[in-house]
Amino acid sequence: MTGVPDFGSNELVPTVVQDVSTGQVLMVAYMNEVAFRTSSETGYAHFWSRSRQKLWKKGATSGNVMRIVNISLDCDDDAILLTVKPAGPACHTGTVSCFGQERTSGDEHADRVPAQGFYSLESLWATIAERANHLPEGSYTADLIAGGVEATARKVLEEAAEVAFAAKNHAFGSDSDGRVASEAADVIYHLLVLLAERRVNPRLVIEELAARAPRADS
Structure with missing residues (x-):
């Protein structure tokens, strides 16, 4: 966490809540100074209820608490x-996100692929880059x-062989999905x-995959 919101100018600061694994926006609520401090100290999301005028811990009744991974402020310290x-x-309706009711002008019945959680790789890459x-x-x-490229390349080859063997064993029922x-x-x-180690930004990999997408099933 970096800094403290500008509660002097804004008693209530809008707070966007995002799933660390999927990157999905879950809800928007408000924090005052008490909610921000309580959230920071406990590690669990607390907000200020505008209707009830009181502090509330997300999930205190339902059990659907939110453990905080990171708190970030925008450039003006007001979000x-x-x-x-x-x-x-x-969401209180039981959906994963309060933004679950999609409204599109396209095909209402178009297939939707659920999020796979690749967003969490951003955190992994940040840790590896720091190391x-x-x-x-x-x-x-x-x-x-x-150890240089000899060490890193050797490990990729070793691990690639291991996942290939696990996949073959999985096909015969001797290895699990988890393995x-x-x-x-x-x-x-x-x-x-x-x-x-090679100082190659993984964004280049993502861009290459994106470039291939239109012809992926051709």
């Missing part, structure tokens, strides 16, 4: 972005990067470490 790990639906920049002692990531996911996670992690 808050709360990144959280929600314990359940954000690459400072090479702290005792860090596995830093040690791997210090395949675990091995795939190792590949993604070590691939990001390789990119960090």
Whole structure:
């Protein structure tokens, strides 16, 4: 968290709440100085109810609390972005997000692919990049990067082979979904470490994938 909102100019500051795993906007509420301080101290989202004129902890009754991962302020210190790990639906109607009622001018029945949580890779990349920049002692990531491209490339090859074997075993029923996911996670992690060691921004990978999208199913 950086800084404190300008409560002197705005007694109530609008607060956007975002799921750390999916990047989905869950709700918008308001914080006053008490709600901000309580949220910061407890690590759980608290807001100020404009209708009841009282402090309330999100999920205090329903159990759908929101554990805070990060608190960010906008450039004017008059809006808050709360990144959280929600314990359940954000909306009182039972939907994941208060913005769940989509209104589009297109096909009302178009297929929608659910979010896969790739947003959380941003946090992983930030950690790996920090390790690459400072090479702290005792860090596995830093040690791997210090070993140069020979070390990072070797790990990518090893992990790629392991996920391939896990996938084949999965096909015969001897490995679980979780095992395949675990091995795939190792590949993604070590691939990001390789990119960090080579100083290649993963955004270039995303841009390349986006460029291929129109012809992906051709």
